[in-house]
Amino acid sequence: MPVRQEPLHSGFGAASNALEVIQGIDLSGKIAIVTGGYAGIGLETVRALRSAGATIIVPARDLPKAKAALAGLEGVEIGALDLLDPTSMDAFADGFLTSGRPLHLLINNAGIMACPLTRDARGLEAQFATNHLGHFQLTARLWPALRAAGGARVVSLSSLGHRFSPLVVDDPNFERREYDRWLAYGQAKTANILFALGLEARGAAHGVHAYSVHPGSIVDTDLQRHLTQDELKAFGVLDAEGKAIRDPARNLKTTAQGAATTVWCATSPQLEGHGGAYCENCDIAQLLRPGEEAALGTPTTRRPGAVMAGVLPYAVDPAAADQLWDLSERLLGITFRPA
Structure with a gap:
């Protein structure tokens, strides 16, 4: 059944940071895996979870960079992982499963x-392969450890960018249509939301709950590597001098603020009974009303006064989530039927 996309009025907001939302949470004895946890939002997420006592495993494609970023942070392990390499993902998962440890947070x-x-x-x-399919395969391979936790959460990083494109089931890999980098990004971010919805539907009976999040627009991350400074200025995230604009009310955040919704989804007891939800600003996002669907456009066609919050109905459609699940299994040649 559809997720109830209605804000809970959590008491936190756009300006809250990761350390604030985790206050009072005890993660002693808990195990967490944070992909990309050595830069930007991921690194802030690791710091917050570690501050509450969790043991963290950080899979990394760039091991030297990960070791440098995480140096001196106790209770953090690093493992090799490339989300575009199935062999690498299987090796990482096998290593974790061999340890016999449960996985409480992914x-x-x-x-x-x-x-x-x-x-x-x-x-x-x-x-699509990195943002969604790689994480689909990783979650599938780690499923025994998630189930063994006796209560686990999986949080997938999506984005406001899901509004650039729905899932195009007939051509997800741009084999029969012209490639557009923003449509490809939008489709991948929609897939992140649908995956959380699909995993919740299949995992809740086993004590595994899933959420997706929009962290906000944060300039200080490697995610911006393919954008020029002029593009970032045009998108309104840099000022005329090239400095990052900080305005949480417009979703322009620091990395610590950007990590807050991830940490809230991973740990907050307020979300019990709300699995599958798409969240932003440390709360469940509002479902957009008819007429608001096309208000944003892509970064190159954004309309003045566009609605900058909320989730589109196609991204929380259970039928689309099932389509994505079947497509992911077919493209990867795996079967992921949680049991």
């Missing part, structure tokens, strides 16, 4: 944005 944080057309060895478009 934060699917790593991602790429607006890159030129790139395909992996299987011919899969890189944004």
Whole structure:
């Protein structure tokens, strides 16, 4: 059944940071995996979870960079993982499962944005493959540990960018349509939301709950690597001098503020009974009304006064979530039927 996309009025907001929302939460004895947890929002998420006592495993494609970023942070382990390499994902998951530890929190944080057309060895478009399919496979392989936790949460990083495109089931890898980097990004972010919805439907009976989040617009991350400074200025996230604009009311946040909704979804007791929800600003996001669907446009066609919050109905459609699940299994050649 559809998720109730109605704000809870959590007491937190756009300006809240990760350390604020985790106050009073005890994660001693809990195990968390945070993909991309060595830069930007992911690093702030690791710091917050660790402050509450969790043991953190950070899968990393760039091991030297991860080791440098996490140096001196106790209770954090690093493992090799490339979300575009199925062999790498299986090896990482096998290593964790062999340890015999349960997995209480899986934060699917790593991602790429607006890159030129790139395909992996299987011919899969890189944004869809990295942001969604890689995390789908990783979650599937880690399922025994998630179930063994006796109560686990999976949080997937989505974005306001889901409003750039729905899931295009007939051509997810741009094999029969012209590639557009923003449509590809939007589709991948929609997939992140639908995956949380689909995982909730399949995992709730086993004590595994899932959420998706929009962290806000944060300039200080590697996600911006494919954008020029002029583009960032045009999008309204840099001022005329090239400095980051901070305005949480407009979703222009610091990395610590950007990590807050992830941490809230991973740990807050307020979300009990609300699995599958898409969240922003440390609350469940509002479902957009008819007429608001096209108000945003893409970054190159954004309309003045566009609604900058909320989730589109196509991104929380259970039928679309089932389509994505079947498509993901087919593209990856795996079966993920939680039991």
